[in-house]
Amino acid sequence: MVKKIIREFSVSYQQVMDEHGNVDSALMPKLSKQQIKQMYKTMVLVRAFDNKAFSLQRQGRIGTYLQVKGQEAAQVGSALALEDKDWVFPMYRSSGALIARKQPIPAVLLYWGGDERGLKSPLEVNNFPIAIPVGTQSLHAVGAAWASKIKGEKTVSLVYLGDGATSKEDCLSSMNFAGVFQTPTIFLVENNQYAISVPRNAQTRAETIAQRSLAFGFEGIQVDGNDIFGVYKATKDAIEKARKGLGPTLIECFTYRLADHSTSDDAKRYRAEQEVAEWLKKDPLERLEKYMRAQGILDDAYKEKALAGAKEKVEKGVEEYENTPPPDPADMFRYMFKEMPPSLKEQYESFLESRKK
Numbered sequence: 548m549v550k551k552i553i554r555e556f557s558v559s560y561q562q563v564m565d566e567h568g569n570v571d572s573a574l575m576p577k578l579s580k581q582q583i584k585q586m587y588k589t590m591v592l593v594r595a596f597d598n599k600a601f602s603l604q605r606q607g608r609i610g611t612y613l614q615v616k617g618q619e620a621a622q623v624g625s626a627l628a629l630e631d632k633d634w635v636f637p638m639y640r641s642s643g644a645l646i647a648r649k650q651p652i653p654a655v656l657l658y659w660g661g662d663e664r665g666l667k668s669p670l671e672v673n674n675f676p677i678a679i680p681v682g683t684q685s686l687h688a689v690g691a692a693w694a695s696k697i698k699g700e701k702t703v704s705l706v707y708l709g710d711g712a713t714s715k716e717d718c719l720s721s722m723n724f725a726g727v728f729q730t731p732t733i734f735l736v737e738n739n740q741y742a743i744s745v746p747r748n749a750q751t752r753a754e755t756i757a758q759r760s761l762a763f764g765f766e767g768i769q770v771d772g773n774d775i776f777g778v779y780k781a782t783k784d785a786i787e788k789a790r791k792g793l794g795p796t797l798i799e800c801f802t803y804r805l806a807d808h809s810t811s812d813d814a815k816r817y818r819a820e821q822e823v824a825e826w827l828k829k830d831p832l833e834r835l836e837k838y839m840r841a842q843g844i845l846d847d848a849y850k851e852k853a854l855a856g857a858k859e860k861v862e863k864g865v866e867e868y869e870n871t872p873p874p875d876p877a878d879m880f881r882y883m884f885k886e887m888p889p890s891l892k893e894q895y896e897s898f899l900e901s902r903k904k
């Protein structure tokens with residue numbers, strides 16, 4: 548008997564801007580000079596924030612931090628493609644996406660300083676709280692997207708995931724659900740080549756992360772994650788599709804984590820310096836800069852101004868963070884239950900009593 552091919556699959560790779568800042572005009576998304584400048588300024592701000600947050604942790608002024616460095620195009624490019632009304636489900640490494648999504652800098656620092664009030668979304672945008680457990684936010688994103696579909700709201704949910712997270716059952720089952728119910732969900736995977744010390748090829752035998760979606764019946768695409776135009780275009784296309792009711796998309800941003808996994812990690816123990824040096828040449832920020840210079844949108848004076856502006860915003864944010872009055876300890880009793888169970892109520896009342904003394 549001859550075997551019959553019943554289905555063939557392919558995964559495409561998309562790059563709009565190469566390492567030298569040259570753009571494929573046939574693929575280039577429609578962006579005004581103003582929008583390109585906004586992309587650049589946001590990436591500069593994210594980089595300045597990231598460096599500052601790292602040094603604040605080293606000085607004991609925040610508790611822990613996971614750097615974005617190298618992944619700015621993936622985060623800023625995708626976040627800026629969304630509308631405020633859309634939903635974002637961030638992970639611990641999503642500070643760049645959150646800043647692009649109007650989360651105030653003092654709030655982001657507040658969270659990493661151990662104060663959960665920093666997770667509160669500004670009212671004009673829909674930012675969900677950061678998920679520290681790997682991959683769980685994927686379920687929340689699909690649930691919210693399904694709700695939005697049922698209500699006929701035309702909003703999309705975009706969830707940020709690492710490459711490692713896509714091996715987790717909650718991530719895979721939520722992708723299955725998204726495929727079955729055709730939810731308006733975008734799975735934005737930042738494939739930064741490592742899950743802590745585990746390299747990508749030791750996480751899965753699959754050649755791409757994008758192809759995971761194929762098993763669940765929807766499109767997956769791999770994009771150059773250091774190319775902000777490529778990421779923006781892929782996200783815009785996925786948004787348009789989702790708003791038309793045509794279901795989910797997985798976007799694998801092929802990128803690299805230039806920093807350690809976290810402030811408790813030392814990546815030198817498992818990565819060759821040569822590898823990092825190669826990826827430094829693909830820095831997403833420098834790439835956009837090259838493009839803007841060639842287009843006459845950026846010169847040294849503009850760059851200096853952008854850097855100074857970002858520094859000022861970050862310093863102001865740090866000051867506001869450090870001058871925020873501490874939270875009320877009674878809050879820890881208040882928000883878990885709509886109605887406090889008797890045992891908790893008892894503890895709460897005893898706490899209030901002790902405070903009077």
Ligand SMILES: Cc1ncc(C[n+]2csc(CCOP(=O)(O)OP(=O)(O)O)c2C)c(N)n1
Nearest residue numbers: 640679680681709710711712739741742743
């Ligand atoms: C459920 C769960 N298991 C384990 C961890 C510990 N942990 C934190 S980050 C991480 C690796 C995740 O890698 P990846 O999804 O690729 O994201 P990246 O940190 O590289 O951005 C692990 C295992 C966790 N936070 N949550």
